[in-house]
Amino acid sequence: MPREFTPKVITANALLEGDVVYLTADDRWSRSLTEAEMLTDEADAQYRLLQAQARSREIVGAYLADVRPGPDGPEPAHFREDFRRKGPSNRFHGKQADGLEKA
């Protein structure tokens, strides 16, 4: 049996601002993880990642991040992604301050 595929989202940093962004199902880059397209099929995820990486005039460093389905959309499966969607814990800066965090 192949191992079950952990759901993924595509995330990157915006080229101009450096902000954390997520790829949506309608091919926008959203600042909010809850709007991200959740990819549950490995081949589909790899294909979407290639598409995302081709958009190098908009973003930097696209990769697949593990998520869990939640009531309001994808939720981070790892603490690193949890920090990325909120901002630093020592100062109220980043997404948490911009009102973009949907915890």
Add this chain to the structure above:
Amino acid sequence: MYQYNDFDATFLAERNRQFRAQVARRIDGSLTEDEFKPLRLMNGLYLQLHAYMLRVAVPYGSLDPAKMRQLAWLAERWDKGYGHFTTRTNIQYNWPKLHDIPDMLDALSEVGMHAIQTSGNTIRNVTSDHFAGAAADEIEDPRPVAEMIRQWSTDHPEFQFLPRKFKIAVIASEADRAVMKSHDIGIRIVERDGLRGYEIWVGGGMGRTPMVAKQLADFVPRAELLPYLEAILAVYNRLGRRDNKYKARVKITVHETGLDEIRDLVEAEFPHRRAAFSGVDQDWRDRIDAAFVTPSLTSRNTAPYQDARAANPVFAAWVDTNVTPHKHADHGIVTISLKAHGATPGDASADQMRVVADLAETYGHGDIRVSHAQNLVLPHVALADIPAVHAALRETGLATGNIGLASDIIACPGMDYCALATARSIPVAQGIANRLEELKIEHDVGQLQIKISGCINACGHHHVGHIGILGLDRAGVENYQITLGGDASESTAIGARTGPGFAYDEIVPAVERLILAYMDLREGSDETFLQAYTRLGMAPFKSALYDEKAHAHAAE
């Protein structure tokens, strides 16, 4: 303070012009990220977790009021009103936007600053003793040597693509305040038979394979320093392990090749290098020396200082920790703590930077330093003026009296900012400092250095902390390993691991148990934590960490 000449200014303007065009080409799509990344890193621009980060070089930690005010201006104009001073004595801006970077670099060039070689496999910012020019125990100011190395290494064509990054520190006293033996090359200025020369130490470093530097040469004559350094770099450039990033630092080259073999190779290379030096470096040296003259300090009555000490216990306590004797007895070296309890180690707001600039101008002969311990220093303040300096620092939240104490914690940015981090560092430092403040014990505890890194790369110097903390990702959870007995001074030592790590919510109580155990175990308040550890070994501290934890669990 060294001032840029026309050559320096022209070089920098041209470099900034080039980078402005490179940024424009990245934004318009002419350059891919793969093409742009090495260019931005050459100019100190990183992309971190939440944003870009610009790392600005502060050569050998020396600033003047104009530079400090410009750093404050950058923080306000293009960042979020603060900057972060690092263990390499640089300053980092955590929130710049890509299209603003060329303007930031131009603004820096107005005061003779830049971000060149703050990244990449090059010779990085040269560090030195933050008390240089003021310390009673130095044989000369080590900064002219550091400046000469800066000029020689900046854009040196042979050393732009080394196997790995390369860090050099220069000191001029027995006491090591610059962690010299944890550098790729450490230089100590010494005197022999009435002549000045250099002890050369090589192969120190932290990271995943911490090593203490070994002495390569006990006396390199003054005129031969640059060709000797060039010979070392040339040998390393040839032998360094480009096949494996984790074995690419010179410490591994020295370890694998052997110190004697490296010395033979360097000495074989040296005559070729020596022959290529026309002596122009020594002409520079005279010009550089002239820029680093300790200000002429007039004798001042110290009575106001003595009176303030007697009258004001808060001032007296702050002086005890934050003022160091100056080579002129009626002056003092003032260390300004960037470690207020609960604050982020090394962060300073734009307002705070301006206050420090003003104080340096009014009372400090225009001299400011950044220390590797992430504090600021006013190296030349008349004792009579120190009460006024203290009062001004209090107004802006910079009068914390904790230098050398347990809350004077070095912490890397960790996973709150850094893309390489495996765990957070800053909140652990905040938690420990806040707990110490609640317990009101740190003055009783005395000298204790806690150093925290958020990954194995050890930017937080945890290997040489009396208590070192290393944050790791263990199966998707933050976990913190403790090391004990590290030493960042001239008796450099790498700490030893205590055992299994602690969870994020367990690490502050674990450090508290260590400190309380030390207070029980010490032979009087004169015995420091490190001395007690050296006398007793790991066992009682291990017991405090793990047996008490087991008791606590059993009681739940």
